[in-house]
Each structure stands twice: as C-alpha cells, then as structure tokens.
Amino acid sequence: MTENQSIRNFCIIAHIDHGKSTLADRILDLCHTIPKQKMRDQVLDRMDLERERGITIKAKAVRLEYFSSQRNSSYVFNMIDTPGHADFSYEVSRSLAACEGAILVIDATQGVEAQTLAHTNIALAEGLAILPVINKIDLPSANPDRVCEEIENVLGPDHLPIALVSAKLGKGVEELLEKVIDFIPPPQGQAKKSLKALVFDSIYDSYRGVLPFIRIFEGLINKGIEIMIYSNKQKYQVIEIGIFNPDMKEIESLGPGEVGYISCNIKAIQDCRVGDTITLAINPTSQAVPGYKKAKPMVFCSFYPINAEGYEILKEALEKLQLNDASLMFEPDVSEALGFGFRCGFLGLLHMEIIQERIEREFDIEVVATAPHVVYHVLTKNGEIIEVKSPRDFPSAGEIEEAEEPIVEMKIITPSTAIGGVMDLCQSKRGVLQDMTYLDPNTVIIRYHLPMAEILFDFYNRLKSVSRGYASMDYEFFGYASSNLVKVDILVSKEKVDGLSFISHEENAARRSRELVTRLRKLIPRQMFTVSVQAAIGGKIIAREDVAALRKDVLAKCYGGDITRKRKLLEKQKEGKKRMKAVGKISLPQEAFLAVLQTEEQ
Structure with a gap:
C-alpha cells in the first residue's frame, strides 16, 4: 500500500497515430519498468492485431515507480495507454473514470484533430486535469506555435502548461513527468472507510476464472477478506491481489488511489461486469461508484459459425470477449440461410472487424458475418413501436405508420482548402449542415447531422480522398x-437470402440494389445451371442479374450429320439443367455478404 500523496493516476489520450504508444514506451524506459533486453516498440500493445495494424485496441494499465531527482523523492504512477480510434472511445471513457488526470498528446505536424476534441470533451466532463503535450517536435514539418494556438482555442487561455516532447527521441519526457507530479492531483480517499472499488476492465483466466481490474476509491483490500459485487450482491473471498508491472505481479494489499487486479474464483462471466463496484461483504458501501455509462452499440451484424457444432464455441468466445470488451453486445439469432448464430452490436465498423478477427484468431472459429446495419424505430399502424435490429424484422410497407433512422452529430476537422469537397460529400449522404468554426485561418471544424446508415458505406475513405488525407x-x-425507409430483399434462385437484405432510404434503394446484384453476379460461383440474382421491394423486382451456367459441349461428338441429332442432344441437356436447378443449392461465399458494404460508388 502506498501513501496517497505520492500516487498519480493518469491516462494518455490522443487522436490515432499521434504517438501515444511511443510516449508510453519512453515513460516505461525512464521509470526502468522493463529490462532493456525485453524492451520493444509498442511494448504495451500485446495483441498481434495491434502490432500488425499499428493501432491500440485495448486500454493497458501499468504501475510505474518514478524517482524525482528535483524533489529527491519517489512516486507511483498508475498509467493507462488508451486507443485513439473513434470505434474504441468506450475504452477511453473507462480509463478516464479510473484517473485524476490525462496527458493529451497532439502531433506537432497534424495539430488538433477530431478525436483530440472528442477525448478532450470526455475528460473535461469527467473533471480531469488535462496536461497538453505536443509530440514529434523533432520532425522538419513540425509547427508547435500553430498547435499551441489550436490548444488554446480548445482548452481556453487558462490551460495547464504545454509540454514539448519528441517521444521517439525521448526529448522532454522527463520534464513531462515532473509536470505530471505538479499538475495532476493525487487521489482522494481514506483507508478507514468502507471499500469502494471500480471494475474498469477484466479478463478470463482458464484456471483462476474472471480477474477484475480495479481502481480503489475508498478503503483497503487484503488477501482473505470477503468482498461483494455491488450490482448482484454475490460474495467471494479474495485469493490473490496484484498490480500491473506491466505483467501481473502479486502483492499483499491495495489502498485508496491504487490500481490493480484481484482473483477471487469468479467462475460465471456474467457475475462481474465492467463498470460494477466492489465493496466489503460485512460492511458494504452505501452507494456505487457514480457516472459510469453503459456502451450504446451503433452498428449491428450477425455472426454464424460455418459448422453447426461451432455454435457453443462461438457463444463461449463472445462471452469471453465481452468480458474483455464491455462495449460488445450480443444475443441469439437464427437465419433461414445461415442457421443459428448471434446478433452482435458494435461501436463502429472497425470495432466489428476487430471482433471478427479476434474470434477467428484467438478461438480458431470460422464465422460468416452478415452485412452491418443500424437500429431503426418503426411505428406500426396499430400504435406499436418496433426496434428493428435486423432487416428481416422490418414490417411490410402496409403496416408502417412512420419509420425513424438514427442520426449522428459528425465533427469534421479539415484544411479550409477542402471545405467544398467535404460539404459535397456530406450533402450527398443526406447530411444537414449545423455550423462551421475556424480553429485558425487554415483549419475549420464543420458540424453536420448525418444518418448513421450513410456513414457505414465508405464515408471515411471518401472523406480522406476529398481532403487529400x-x-x-x-x-x-x-x-x-x-425517414422514408424501405426494405430490399435479395433473392438467389428465387430464394430469399435474409443475410443479404438491407434497409435503405427510398431514393437510394434502386441504385444500391442494381450495384449490389451486379457485384453478387461476379462473386457467386457459376453452377451447372443459370442462377438468377434479384432485388425486390415487397413483391416488386427492381433489379436482376443472371450468373451464367457452366455448360458441357454436348455437340463436340457431332461432326456433320443431321441437325435433328444436335437438337435432340441440346433438348436433353436443357431438361437435365431444369432438374438440376430444381434440386441445386447455391453456396454463397463470405464476400457475397460483405458486398452489401461496397454498394457505394468508389
């Protein structure tokens, strides 16, 4: 247990690629946390996916011991490295709930960007001390003066002093840690009070069960004591207590302000959720840790195992991933074409992609994912409000009184030279301009209200294209x-494939249907009979393409001779094709389901 005054709890927040993980590496170096022979780039990014893509997916907590030569005293830093992408903003909000301060990293060449603003607003709402850091000052294109102006526009004139660092070279990092001691307040909390600890993350261990990662606000936690999960009143005995150094390291106890993990034989995954409060069984706290929001999924899609026996394995995989990623939601689902599976909710498309890849890599299950979609609200003519999470739940046109679609508030930060292209893109996606604010003469923030469904389709790539990146x-x-919404059904050989159905605004339905059936014609393998691919709204076919049949040359053996012999052979082949079409089953590849995503013009 450590004295409160010598503890600093902070996280590192930034836009993607602004250097959070590199700065975390240099801080680990300065605190001599990891032996030099074991040190590597992005050392806290443990997943292969994180290292391959160069992004942080999971927030990582680590305990550091720092000796300040200026003060001639030692300090304990509990640092959390957070993701930068918008799809993992829930990880950031969880990290901020466990801290008193945040290091806000801004690239000296890029300046303030959209996620910089988003993370800053979350940190300000949590009441955290924000320490601005301008990184990459060693680059020839760095412009710290311009970035300082942008920071003042975001944080106001009375912000904390700005630190200038080069995380790659290690320049200015020691000065930054001294500023952390000066400006990030130590945690408040008394050891004598009843235990109150926030579960900000957790993992599943095959031998020890669920291991909650906790931040203690009040009281002490020791080995052998009986704790209680506040939400469900379940009681457990603490077997092990530890810290992250950055690997798990067992210690005797944790006190106010400290961050660590506990092992107490929690076998059921659903018994300890992220955001829950842990307290003592004999003297529980009167109220839970406040202000912890539940994640709200924005994008839905269904996962189905390739083989029926994979259903239980997929369920177990999703439960374990949900324990580690509280923003993942799932429920059982069934499809006529794909069998039993799970309908899953995600914060965005990258989040969906990462979860699918983690299922396939970490649990060795091959899954088919349907096209992503958003949740619509439909008021039926009998006054019932339906929440439509899947296109097949969408009522027929005759039953609908009114349909509503989710709208997002989009903040786009762009150079002023690209305003025209950005506005044209947003208008084409049915966006409504709200306002426009200049950060400086060359940079502008444009705020739009856009339908969520429209930004699923290649919006980010096209935004980068019109703004030159x-x-x-x-x-x-x-x-x-x-909104005027319709459901488009896709029929393959006159059989409805519910995994390919989609909901669209009426004015876009015909164009998207034509593009989709054209793509499917190229993706569906050719059979020994003609396969029709149709798009229909209700009973009306609005688009059709045919996948040509593979044909055996039955006339090859006929050289010369009477034409009636050739006709007889062709008629026989035609009859065979008809019989084959009646019993033939079409096997759709995974790419066919992803084709719904790519129905926008490139």
Whole structure:
C-alpha cells in the first residue's frame, strides 16, 4: 500500500497515430519498468492485431515507480495507454473514470484533430486535469506555435502548461513527468472507510476464472477478506491481489488511489461486469461508484459459425470477449440461410472487424458475418413501436405508420482548402449542415447531422480522398429522425437470402440494389445451371442479374450429320439443367455478404 500523496493516476489520450504508444514506451524506459533486453516498440500493445495494424485496441494499465531527482523523492504512477480510434472511445471513457488526470498528446505536424476534441470533451466532463503535450517536435514539418494556438482555442487561455516532447527521441519526457507530479492531483480517499472499488476492465483466466481490474476509491483490500459485487450482491473471498508491472505481479494489499487486479474464483462471466463496484461483504458501501455509462452499440451484424457444432464455441468466445470488451453486445439469432448464430452490436465498423478477427484468431472459429446495419424505430399502424435490429424484422410497407433512422452529430476537422469537397460529400449522404468554426485561418471544424446508415458505406475513405488525407472525423449519437425507409430483399434462385437484405432510404434503394446484384453476379460461383440474382421491394423486382451456367459441349461428338441429332442432344441437356436447378443449392461465399458494404460508388 502506498501513501496517497505520492500516487498519480493518469491516462494518455490522443487522436490515432499521434504517438501515444511511443510516449508510453519512453515513460516505461525512464521509470526502468522493463529490462532493456525485453524492451520493444509498442511494448504495451500485446495483441498481434495491434502490432500488425499499428493501432491500440485495448486500454493497458501499468504501475510505474518514478524517482524525482528535483524533489529527491519517489512516486507511483498508475498509467493507462488508451486507443485513439473513434470505434474504441468506450475504452477511453473507462480509463478516464479510473484517473485524476490525462496527458493529451497532439502531433506537432497534424495539430488538433477530431478525436483530440472528442477525448478532450470526455475528460473535461469527467473533471480531469488535462496536461497538453505536443509530440514529434523533432520532425522538419513540425509547427508547435500553430498547435499551441489550436490548444488554446480548445482548452481556453487558462490551460495547464504545454509540454514539448519528441517521444521517439525521448526529448522532454522527463520534464513531462515532473509536470505530471505538479499538475495532476493525487487521489482522494481514506483507508478507514468502507471499500469502494471500480471494475474498469477484466479478463478470463482458464484456471483462476474472471480477474477484475480495479481502481480503489475508498478503503483497503487484503488477501482473505470477503468482498461483494455491488450490482448482484454475490460474495467471494479474495485469493490473490496484484498490480500491473506491466505483467501481473502479486502483492499483499491495495489502498485508496491504487490500481490493480484481484482473483477471487469468479467462475460465471456474467457475475462481474465492467463498470460494477466492489465493496466489503460485512460492511458494504452505501452507494456505487457514480457516472459510469453503459456502451450504446451503433452498428449491428450477425455472426454464424460455418459448422453447426461451432455454435457453443462461438457463444463461449463472445462471452469471453465481452468480458474483455464491455462495449460488445450480443444475443441469439437464427437465419433461414445461415442457421443459428448471434446478433452482435458494435461501436463502429472497425470495432466489428476487430471482433471478427479476434474470434477467428484467438478461438480458431470460422464465422460468416452478415452485412452491418443500424437500429431503426418503426411505428406500426396499430400504435406499436418496433426496434428493428435486423432487416428481416422490418414490417411490410402496409403496416408502417412512420419509420425513424438514427442520426449522428459528425465533427469534421479539415484544411479550409477542402471545405467544398467535404460539404459535397456530406450533402450527398443526406447530411444537414449545423455550423462551421475556424480553429485558425487554415483549419475549420464543420458540424453536420448525418444518418448513421450513410456513414457505414465508405464515408471515411471518401472523406480522406476529398481532403487529400488531411481531414479527420468523429461522431456521436444525436437522436432519431423520421425517414422514408424501405426494405430490399435479395433473392438467389428465387430464394430469399435474409443475410443479404438491407434497409435503405427510398431514393437510394434502386441504385444500391442494381450495384449490389451486379457485384453478387461476379462473386457467386457459376453452377451447372443459370442462377438468377434479384432485388425486390415487397413483391416488386427492381433489379436482376443472371450468373451464367457452366455448360458441357454436348455437340463436340457431332461432326456433320443431321441437325435433328444436335437438337435432340441440346433438348436433353436443357431438361437435365431444369432438374438440376430444381434440386441445386447455391453456396454463397463470405464476400457475397460483405458486398452489401461496397454498394457505394468508389
């Protein structure tokens, strides 16, 4: 247990690629946390996916011991390295709930970007001390003076002193740690009070069960004591207590302000959720740790195992991933074409992609994912409000009184030279301009209200294209708005494939249907009979393509001779094709389901 005054709890927040993980590496170096022979780049990014893509997916907590030569005293830093992408903003909010301060990293060449603003607003709402850091000052294109102006526009004139660092070279990092001691307040909390600890993350261990990662606000936690999960009143005995150094290291106890993990034989995954409060069984706290929001999924899609026996393995995989990623939601689902599976909710498309890849890599299950979609609200003519999470739940046109689609508030930060292209893109996606603010003469923040469904389709790539790579975006849920929506069914050989159905605004339905059936014609393998691919709204076919049949040359053996012999052979082949078509089953590849995503013009 450590004295409160010598503890500093902080996380590192930034836009993607602004150097959070590199700065975390240099701080670990300065605190001599990891032996030099074991040190590597992005040392806290443990997943292969994180290292391959060069992004942080999971927030990582680590305990550091820092000796300040200026003060001639030692300090304990509990540092959390957080993701930068918008799809993992829930990881950031969880990290901020466990801290008193945040290091806000801004690239000296890029300046303030969309996620910089988003993370800053979350940190300000939590009441955290924000320490601005301008990184990459060693680069020839760095412009710290311009970035300082942008920081003042975001944080106001009375912000904390700005630190200038080069995380790659280690320049200015020691001065930054001294500023952390000066400006990030030590945790408040008394050891004599009843235990109150926040579960900010957790993992599943095959031998020890669920291991909650906790931040203690009040009281002490020791080995052998009986604790209680506040939400469900379940009681457990603490077997092991530890800290992250950065690997798990067992210690005797944790006190106010400290961060660590506990092992107490929690076998059921659902018994200890992220955001829960842990307290003592004999003297529980009167109220839970406040202000912890539940994640709200923005994008839904269904996962189905390739083989029926993979259903239980997929269920177990999703439960374990949900324990580690509280923003993942799932429920059982069934499809006529794909069998039993799970409908899953995600914060965005990258989040969905990462979860699918983690299922396939970590649990060795091959899954088919349906096209992603958002949740619509439909008011039926008998006054019932339906929450439509899947296109097949969408009622027929005759039953609908009004349909609503989710709207997001999109903030786009772009160079002023690209304003025209960005606005044209947003208008083409049915966006409504809210306002425009200049950060400086060359940089502008444009705020739009856009349908969530429209930004699923290649919006980010096209934004980068029209701004030559300089624009950045961030969005948050705004509300629901009335819209003229229709459900488009896809029929393959006149059989409805519910995994390919989609809901669209009426004015876009015909164009998207034509593009989709054209793509499917190229993706569906050719059979020994003609396969028709149709798009229909209700009973009306609005688009059709045919996948040509593979044909055996039955006339090859006929050289010369009477034409009636050739006709007889062709008629026989035709009859065979008809019989084959009646019993033939079409096997759709995974790419066919992803084709729904790519129905926008490139």
